[in-house]
Amino acid sequence: AQSVTQLGSHVSVSEGALVLLRCNYSSSVPPYLFWYVQYPNQGLQLLLKYTSAATLVKGINGFEAEFKKSETSFHLTKPSAHMSDAAEYFCAVSGPNTGGFKTIFGAGTRLFVKA
Amino acid sequence: DARVTQTPRHKVTEMGQEVTMRCQPILGHNTVFWYRQTMMQGLELLAYFRNRAPLDDSGMPKDRFSAEMPDATLATLKIQPSEPRDSAVYFCASGLGTSGGAAETQYFGPGTRLLVL
Numbered sequence: 009a010q011s012v013t014q015l016g017s018h019v020s021v022s023e024g025a026l027v028l029l030r031c032n033y034s035s036s037v038p039p040y041l042f043w044y045v046q047y048p049n050q051g052l053q054l055l056l057k058y059t060s061a062a063t064l065v066k067g068i069n070g071f072e073a074e075f076k077k078s079e080t081s082f083h084l085t086k087p088s089a090h091m092s093d094a095a096e097y098f099c100a101v102s103g104p105n106t107g108g109f110k111t112i113f114g115a116g117t118r119l120f121v122k123a
Numbered sequence: 124d125a126r127v128t129q130t131p132r133h134k135v136t137e138m139g140q141e142v143t144m145r146c147q148p149i150l151g152h153n154t155v156f157w158y159r160q161t162m163m164q165g166l167e168l169l170a171y172f173r174n175r176a177p178l179d180d181s182g183m184p185k186d187r188f189s190a191e192m193p194d195a196t197l198a199t200l201k202i203q204p205s206e207p208r209d210s211a212v213y214f215c216a217s218g219l220g221t222s223g224g225a226a227e228t229q230y231f232g233p234g235t236r237l238l239v240l
Contacts (some may be wrong), residue, residue, distance in 0.1 A: 042228075051127070051214050051231030052166075098166065110179065111229060113166045 010035045012101045014114035022122045027071075027086040029117050031099030034080065039103040041082040042111065043073055046096045055097070058082060069093070094121045125149045127232035129215050135238045141203040144235045146215030147196055154220040155198045156229060157183075157190055161211045169213075172198065173220055205239045212236050 015030040033039055040059050044052040056067025063075040073084045082099060096118045102111040128147045136142055148155050156171040170180035175192040183190065187206070192198045202209055212234045218227035 049233075051216070051233050052229075053231065054228050057228060110168060110171070115165045 010039055010101050010103060010112055012099050012112055012114040014097075014099050014117050016117055017115065018118050018120065020120040020122060021089045023091055024088050027084070027089045027093065027119065029084040029097050029099075029119065031073075031082045031084065031114060032080050033082060033099075033101045035101065035103060037103060039101045041073075041075060042100040042102070043067065043071070043082075043084050044098045044100060044113075046098065046116075048095075052098060055084070089119075089121045091121050091123065094119055125230075127215055127217050127230050129213075129232035129235050131235060132233060133236045133238075135240065136205055137240050138206055139204040140239075141201065142205045142209075142237060142239075144200045144213055144215075144237075146198040146200070146217075146232060148198065148215070148217030149230055150196070152217035152219050152230070153195075154218045154227065155192060156214075156216040156218070157198070157200050158214040158216065159211045160214060160234070166214075169200070205237075207239045210237055210239050 012033045021027055042057045043055040045055050046052045055071050056065045058065050058075045066072045071086045073082050075082050096116045098116045099114040100111045130145045154173045157169040159167045159169055167182055169183040170190040171178055172192050187202055189201045214231050214234045216229040216231045218229045220227045
């Protein structure tokens with residue numbers, strides 16, 4: 009079965025600093041990988057997704073993630089944090105071993121941005 | 124700008140009462156998901172439908188929860204009777220799935236915040 013692990017339930021960065029949110033997946037076959045963001049009192053929205061094309065995926069709001077098969081990782085980065093990036097971020101995996109159309113979500117990482 | 128809508132946005136009820144939550148998926152989407160989010164358990168998949176047929180409801184307590192899609196524009200999640208432990212935010216999401224099982228992007232509604240006293 010596929011699963012996803014997000015390292016760190018909370019991450020705090022200063023405004024302008026690099027954002028790095030870690031995600032590792034377990035899968036015996038190439039998966040589809042996603043990052044979603046949830047702002048307070050809202051539903052989740054897609055930041056970016058990997059579907060076996062380019063390993064470096066660019067998303068909205070300046071975020072990007074790199075699929076590294078050798079490390080089974082899909083870490084999310086942004087060169088310079090902005091106050092508006094404060095939110096909860098979810099890594100997710102889907103594919104043949106998640107039961108058809110299911111997407112398995114990680115526990116989430118809450119990002120704090122300090123002025 | 125197509126969006127998933129959910130009603131009500133907030134619901135406060137007493138233990139034992141029936142709760143019905145409604146979701147209107149994005150027009151043309153063929154997959155609908157129901158999730159529950161709590162601080163302790165995170166985001167849990169309760170059930171999902173494809174082309175209005177239930178594909179998996181293994182995450183849902185069968186004795187009190189039921190999910191249906193009366194038509195392509197409406198999905199409902201009912202809790203009867205409700206209990207305090209059901210207090211959570213319930214999200215509906217829709218997507219456009221393909222027959223090959225490729226994972227589609229899910230579009231989430233704003234959620235229904237349920238409090239059972």
